[in-house]
Amino acid sequence: MSKPTTDQQLQTLIRGCEHCFTTEELEKRLDSGKQLRVKLGMDPTAPDLTLGHTVVLRKLRQFQDFGHKAVLIIGDYTARIGDPSGKSKTRPMLTPEQVKQNAETYMKQAGKVLDLSDEKFEVRHNSEWLEPMSCADVLRLMSQMTVARMMERDTFATRQKAGKEIFMHEMLYPLMQGHDSVMIKADVELGGTDQTFNNLCGRDLQRNANQPPQIVMTLPLLVGTDGKLKMSKSMGNYVAVTDTPTDMFGKVMRIPDPLMRSYFELLTDTPEEKIAALTDSPDANPRDSKEELAKTIIELYHSKEAATAAAQEFKRVHGGGTDGATDFESTLPDDIPEVAIPADMIKDGEVDPLSVTVHCFNEKSRGVAKRLIAESGIRLNGEVITDPQTPIKIKTGDILQRGKRKFAKIALQ
RNA sequence: GGUAGUGUGCCCGAGCUGGCCAAUGGGGACGGGCUGUAAACCCGUUGACGAAAGUCUUCGCAGGUUCGAAUCCUGCCGCUACCA
Numbered sequence: 458m459s460k461p462t463t464d465q466q467l468q469t470l471i472r473g474c475e476h477c478f479t480t481e482e483l484e485k486r487l488d489s490g491k492q493l494r495v496k497l498g499m500d501p502t503a504p505d506l507t508l509g510h511t512v513v514l515r516k517l518r519q520f521q522d523f524g525h526k527a528v529l530i531i532g533d534y535t536a537r538i539g540d541p542s543g544k545s546k547t548r549p550m551l552t553p554e555q556v557k558q559n560a561e562t563y564m565k566q567a568g569k570v571l572d573l574s575d576e577k578f579e580v581r582h583n584s585e586w587l588e589p590m591s592c593a594d595v596l597r598l599m600s601q602m603t604v605a606r607m608m609e610r611d612t613f614a615t616r617q618k619a620g621k622e623i624f625m626h627e628m629l630y631p632l633m634q635g636h637d638s639v640m641i642k643a644d645v646e647l648g649g650t651d652q653t654f655n656n657l658c659g660r661d662l663q664r665n666a667n668q669p670p671q672i673v674m675t676l677p678l679l680v681g682t683d684g685k686l687k688m689s690k691s692m693g694n695y696v697a698v699t700d701t702p703t704d705m706f707g708k709v710m711r712i713p714d715p716l717m718r719s720y721f722e723l724l725t726d727t728p729e730e731k732i733a734a735l736t737d738s739p740d741a742n743p744r745d746s747k748e749e750l751a752k753t754i755i756e757l758y759h760s761k762e763a764a765t766a767a768a769q770e771f772k773r774v775h776g777g778g779t780d781g782a783t784d785f786e787s788t789l790p791d792d793i794p795e796v797a798i799p800a801d802m803i804k805d806g807e808v809d810p811l812s813v814t815v816h817c818f819n820e821k822s823r824g825v826a827k828r829l830i831a832e833s834g835i836r837l838n839g840e841v842i843t844d845p846q847t848p849i850k851i852k853t854g855d856i857l858q859r860g861k862r863k864f865a866k867i868a869l870q
Numbered sequence: 871g872g873u874a875g876u877g878u879g880c881c882c883g884a885g886c887u888g889g890c891c892a893a894u895g896g897g898g899a900c901g902g903g904c905u906g907u908a909a910a911c912c913c914g915u916u917g918a919c920g921a922a923a924g925u926c927u928u929c930g931c932a933g934g935u936u937c938g939a940a941u942c943c944u945g946c947c948g949c950u951a952c953c954a
Contacts, residue, residue: 683898684909693899713909744906775907825900828915832901846921860900861907 463487466523470674473516473722475650478657478673486644486672493525494579496643496659496671498634498652501533501555504562507695508754509679509688512723513647514570516676520645521577528641529567531560534584535633556582566698569758586640587633598632601665602658607631610654635659643671650675651687679723684713702755702767703792707862709751710771714743717750725753789856793864798851800870807848810835817857817865834860 461469466487471477486493497517506514517527533556564573564580572578590598607628608614616623631654638646638659646656653675660670678687681694688695696708712720721732735746748768755764774790796817802808814826814835829835830845836858837849855867 707907710906711908714906715909717908742906743908747906747908771907822918823920824918825916829901832915834901860902 461523469519470516470523473676475675475677476653476673477675478660482670483645483672483674486669493520493644494528494642495520495525496528496530496638496641496646498530498532498535498637498646498648499560499563501531501536501559501563504559504566505690506563506566506698507679507688507690508698508720508724509649509681509695510567511570511698512676512679513649514567515724516647516674518570518572521572524577525645526577526579527571528579528581528643529564530637530641531556531563531580531582532634532637533560533582534587535630535637569698581637581641583633583637583640587636595629598636598662599629601662602628602632631655631658632662635662638671639663639666639668642668644669645672645674647674647676649678651678677719677723680716680719682708682712684716696754698758701792702759702763703770703790705755705758706751706764706767706771709754710747712747714747717743717747720750720754725750725757727753790862790864793856793866795868796857796865797868797870803851803869804848806850806852808851810842810845810847810849813849813851813857813867814859817867818859818863829859 463484467480467484470483470487471480477483495517497513521527533553536556560580567573608617610631613623613628634655635658637643638656639662643659643663646659648656653673656671656673656675660673663670680686681688681692682696683692683694686692686694690697696705700708709720718732718736721727721736727735735741735749748771752764752768755767770791774788798808798813798816802812802816810830811823811826814820814829815823820826820829826835827845830842833841833843835842837851838856839858842849851867851869853867853869857865857867859865
C-alpha cells in the first residue's frame with residue numbers, strides 16, 4: 458500500500474474526535490512527512506482495560522498505521538496525586554513493583570489494539586523526569602499557570618461551587634502532565650474529553666519551552682452499559698477487553714438501545730452507511746442490530762468463531778425465539794463455575810439452603826440469602842427454592858442459580 | 871485566630887422540643903413481573919445473628935447526664951461559610 462496522502466490521513470484521524478486543537482496544525486504537521494510522536498497517558502492504578510479505554514487506543518492505532526509513533530506515558534509519578542477528574546479521595550501510594558505489574562497488564566491488554574513493535578511504540582515513565590525535579594523546578598512549572606485559568610477547569614469549578622475541598626497539589630496534576638509533553642516532545646496528545654484541560658496545558662508549556670505545541674485530540678467518553686455514566690471499572694458498568702466472549706455478548710446485549718450507535722462508532726470499524734441501516738432504519742430489529750454489534754466487538758478481541766459461538770449460546774440460553782427447546786438443561790450457559798461444597802456442610806445428602814447460597818454466590822450474610830429465597834431468587838436445577846428452613850437434597854452436578862444469570866455447578870467433596 | 875454552621879446506613883439526605891428509630895424519602899444495587907436477559911413500567915428487598923419471639927452492633931471520635939440518646943451536656947477531630 459502506498460503511503461497515504463496527508464488528506465487521507467487527516468480525514469481518518471479526525472473522524473470520531475470530539476475536538477481537535479487544531480485541525481490546521483495537525484494537517485501541517487502531517488504534511489511535514491515526519492514520524493509524529495503521539496502521546497497517550499496511562500494511569501497505572503487501573504490495570505484492567507475496558508472498552509472505554511479502547512476508544513482512545515483505537516485512535517492511537519490509526520496513527521500507528523499511518524507510520525507514526527505511539528508514546529505511552531506511564532503516570533507512575535502523577536498517580537501519587539490522583540487525577541482531580543476522578544472523585545476518589547486519597548490514593549494509596551503504589552510501590553514500584555505494583556506499578557510495574559500494572560503497566561505490564563496494561564500493555565498486554567493494550568496490545569490487543571496497539572502495534573507494540575519498537576519502531577511504532579515507546580514507553581516512558583514520568584517519574585523519570587518528575588522525580589528529580591527540585592523545588593525551584595516546581596516553582597518554574599507553577600509560575601506558568603494562573604489561578605484563574607486553573608479554576609476554569611470544570612472539575613475545579615464545580616467542586617468549588619459545590620463547596621468541596623480542592624487541594625493545592627491537585628493543581629499540579631495538569632502541569633505535570635503538560636510537562637510530560639515537553640519532556641517527550643509530543644506532536645500530538647490523545648485523550649478522553651475529560652482530559653481536555655490537562656492536555657491543553659501541555660500546549661502552553663511546550664510553547665514556553667520553545668517547542669511547537671502539541672495537537673490535542675479528544676475523543677468522546679464511552680457511556681457504560683448502564684446507559685448513564687462514563688464507562689469505568691469503579692462504576693461496574695464496563696466491558697473489559699479480557700472478558701470472555703460470553704460475557705461480552707451478554708453485556709453488550711444489555712446496553713440500552715440508544716447507546717448502540719455510539720458503540721458502533723467508537724468501538725468498531727463498521728462503515729457509516731451500515732451503522733445507519735442498523736440503528737436508524739425503522740426496519741432494523743434492534744435486537745438483531747445489537748447482536749451484530751456484540752459479534753463485531755467480540756471479533757476484535759477474540760475471534761470470529763468465538764463471536765458466532767457466543768451468539769449461539771446466548772440464543773440458546775435466553776431462548777431467543779428458537780425451536781422451543783426450553784427444558785432446563787438446554788438453556789444453561791456453557792461456562793458455569795464449579796463450586797466445591799465442603800463435606801461438613803452436607804448431612805445425609807442434604808444441605809441447608811442458606812449455607813449453600815452464601816457459599817456458592819459469596820453472599821455477605823445469611824440474611825441476604827434468606828431474602829433471596831424469600832424473593833424466589835434461588836433455584837436448584839430450575840426449581841425455585843421456597844423455604845429457607847427445609848434442607849435440600851443435593852448432588853454433584855446440580856445447578857444452583859441466583860437470579861437470572863448467576864449459576865454454580867455443585868461439586869460435593 | 872474569631873464567629874456561625876455542619877458530620878447520619880453504598881451515595882444524597884430527613885430526623886435532632888430525648889422513648890413509637892435499625893432510623894422517613896430519593897438514588898443505586900439486588901430479587902420478582904412484563905419484555906428483545908434493552909429501555910420504560912409495576913411489585914418487593916436493602917445492618918448482623920435467629921425458624922420466630924428477640925438479641926446485638928450502627929447516626930464523626932471519646933466521655934457524661936438519664937430508667938432510656940442519632941437526638942441533651944463536655945472535650946476532641948474533620949468539613950463549610952463569613953471575618954481576620
